[in-house]
Amino acid sequence: MRHARDGAAAAMNAASRVLVARGKNEPQELENPDVAWGQRARDGVWVPTKDGQRIHFGIDVPAADTVAQVLRPSLRVFVGIEVDTDIVAQTTSTGIRLLTVIHGPDAPSEFRFSVSLADGLALEAMPSGGYDVVHLRYGATVGRLYNPWACDSMYRPVKADYTLSGSIVTMRVQHEGSFYPVVADPLYSR
Template identity: 30%
Template sequence: MSAAPSAFADAGSPSAQRAAQLVEKATGTADLAPDAPVAGSPARALTATAAGTATVTAPATSVGAVSAGLPTGGTLSLGLPGTAAVTGSRQADGTVVYPDAAKDADLAVQPTKEGGARTLVTLKDSSAPTTWRFPLALPEGAAAQLQVDGSILVSRGDEVLGSFDAPWATDAAGRPVPTSYRLEGATLVQTVEANAATAFPVVADPWWKPTSWHVPKFAKCVAKNSMGGAAAGIVGGAFAGGVGAGPGGFIGALGGAANGAVTC
């Protein structure tokens, strides 16, 4: 059973302000979505897209999940890796922070203007964990697959729903820190490879970006660019995996097209 939530975090508290400053130094704030308040959440964003309205809701506490309503229907959620139930606090520019929500770490959520969300971990010092586990729940019939560029593509039938961008992490000096994703059942796992040269704190995130396009529309392009590769994913919340050519390579090429890596 999780711990009872603490009192609502004060947006003006030193710990909340500091947590937001560290995150916003790494990410900037220009792409953060305006708030559309809803009861029970520190922040919600509604974004109009060509396919419909995308809704992102930050959880009330750090043991909840970021909920992303997809423009074409269904909801994707990404659980926060908090170990203490810290209540979220929305800062002036739109970042929701959960100070000290895990060992030597802060958590944060940033709804973004394209209808997506960054889910951020700030490692305060070298004693912070370097592996972070985010429970992932997909819409019915959807699948998540790891791509060759390190991103994770989410699709449902012949429709690409969106992706988690290739992982990134940056240290206090603005230098990139090696990081990677893997899928373990219905969990997205991010590993941050800090070393003796890393300047703490380090900020890292899975960044969800929705989209909506169909495989047949890109079939000619993908056929030209696809290649065999490893793929592992979850289907509607249940684990499914595959290695080699075929669907994995095909979806890999789709991921490249979605992220601009494939030219047609």
């Protein structure tokens, strides 16, 4: 079993290399006082919508009691939240990223995130494969869970998509045959 500090460093290294390779258009890590992280993976994060409401994303994994290693107020790592899997959680100026770092072929191909919406909000599937958070009364989009992207250590695209069942968003990452680590990026923005 990896030491927690080594695991955090490996996850950060993998996520950083991929984000740098993707370029300047990626949302940057930034402290955001409107984002409130819980201590454990199960506690997840509260994020704002454009209309001032808050929604909750929980990380639904077997090791849900894993405590985050807080590296900065805007950056934390959940090491070993699943077999051969870590999550690098970033705060951005408009939301969050849950960079899922898959270290080997024994890692699962599905990752579940519970989503709790305020009254009057709903998730609506978009043609892009993401989900808009829609204010039901006004029909306005007040947040967006972007279609996930994923790539392996050779920067080759890896197929990733979402399914929705009730309040659970499942990210599926087809990482078999990839060069590890594979990084997948669920991104929410208001």
